[in-house]
Amino acid sequence: MADDSGVVGVVGAGVMGASLAQALTARGVATVLQDADPAALQEAAHRIAAGDRLARLTAGGSGGPADGPGRLSYVTATEELAHCALVIENVTEDARVKEALHDRLDRILDPGAVVAVNTSAIAVSGLALVTGHPERVVGAHFMNPVATSSMVEVIRTPYTAQWALDRLGALVRRLGKDSVVVADATGFVINRCLMMFINEAAAVLDDDVASPQQVDRLFRGCVGHRTGPLRTADIIGIDTIVHTLRVLTDAYGPERFTPSARLLRMVRDGHLGRKTGRGFYIYAGEAS
Ligand SMILES: NC(=O)c1ccc[n+]([C@@H]2O[C@H](COP(=O)([O-])OP(=O)(O)OC[C@H]3O[C@@H](n4cnc5c(N)ncnc54)[C@H](O)[C@@H]3O)[C@@H](O)[C@H]2O)c1
Secondary structure (H helix, E strand, O other): OOOOOOOEEEEOOOHHHHHHHHHHHHOOOOEEEEOOOHHHHHHHHHHHHHHHHHHHHHOOOOOOOOOOOOOEEEEOOHHHHOOOOEEEEOOOOOHHHHHHHHHHHHHHOOOOOEEEEOOOOOOHHHHHOOOOOHHHEEEEEOOOOOOOOOEEEEEEOOOOOHHHHHHHHHHHHHOOOEEEEEEOOOOOOHHHHHHHHHHHHHHHHHOOOOOHHHHHHHHHHHHOOOOOHHHHHHHHOHHHHHHHHHHHHHHHOHHHHOOOHHHHHHHHOOOOEHHHOEOOOEOOOOOO
16 A cells, blocks of 8 residues: 555455455455465456456446556465565454464564455454464455445454554545444454345255245345345355354354255255355356
């Protein structure tokens, strides 16, 4: 970021990391995208190129983003993030994986760097406390796809410093988005509610009450949802939804959040949504 945040590091080049890197560079923000898996970086490069093409088309086919594209580099070593003033972590929704990474990031980054956690549900305080600098850790729950979503759910832990919130806020504004700052509790606001909808909508299919199309049409037509719970689930990724439901179950008990049999079968069969080309819907030739 040319103004006050320097280069932004994005850790994890899956669905969210790639989407975030694309949105950042489209706004002229210099970005380093890091993933331990070189194949994930390669896949992310394809997704980012496809996202850029789509953005140019929807902008009328002319020119690039208003700010001009920001530099984007792809790296596999966490150490390559050492110079970043703001790092946004987007690795797998698994507390142990995230904890190990935050411990590592904390040793590598300058103490003045801000660490934003992009998580669907994992309480941010627990991650902040595995580091020696919990004051610079803040939650940033971005929506997918990042480039076209207008809101970020920002999570302030009891330890988060105002300067860390301010630096994240500046980046969110630079991306053209609004934010709502909430307290830290597993699932925050959005996913504590949304995951229940998605899980129950999947169970409705197993009860032969309706088809995916019917469920989503009802949600669009009756309550004004833009996509409906099942198409939303495909965009998020069914594996990420099951991970998130497990995090919510651990925090709030099994009654509300145990993943439905339908979701578990989909994960077993590799029907993970848009990213694998098949979820509740089939996406011929557009796995992303
Ligand atoms: N998918 C969504 O719609 C969505 C929306 C908001 C937030 N999130 C959250 O964002 C995070 C990422 O989700 P996703 O859907 O992109 O997952 P994903 O499975 O698509 O990608 C995760 C990536 O993290 C990488 N990774 C794992 N451990 C790593 C490590 N130690 N260092 C570097 N890279 C590592 C993996 O190689 C993989 O490429 C999760 O916490 C998820 O809950 C997801």
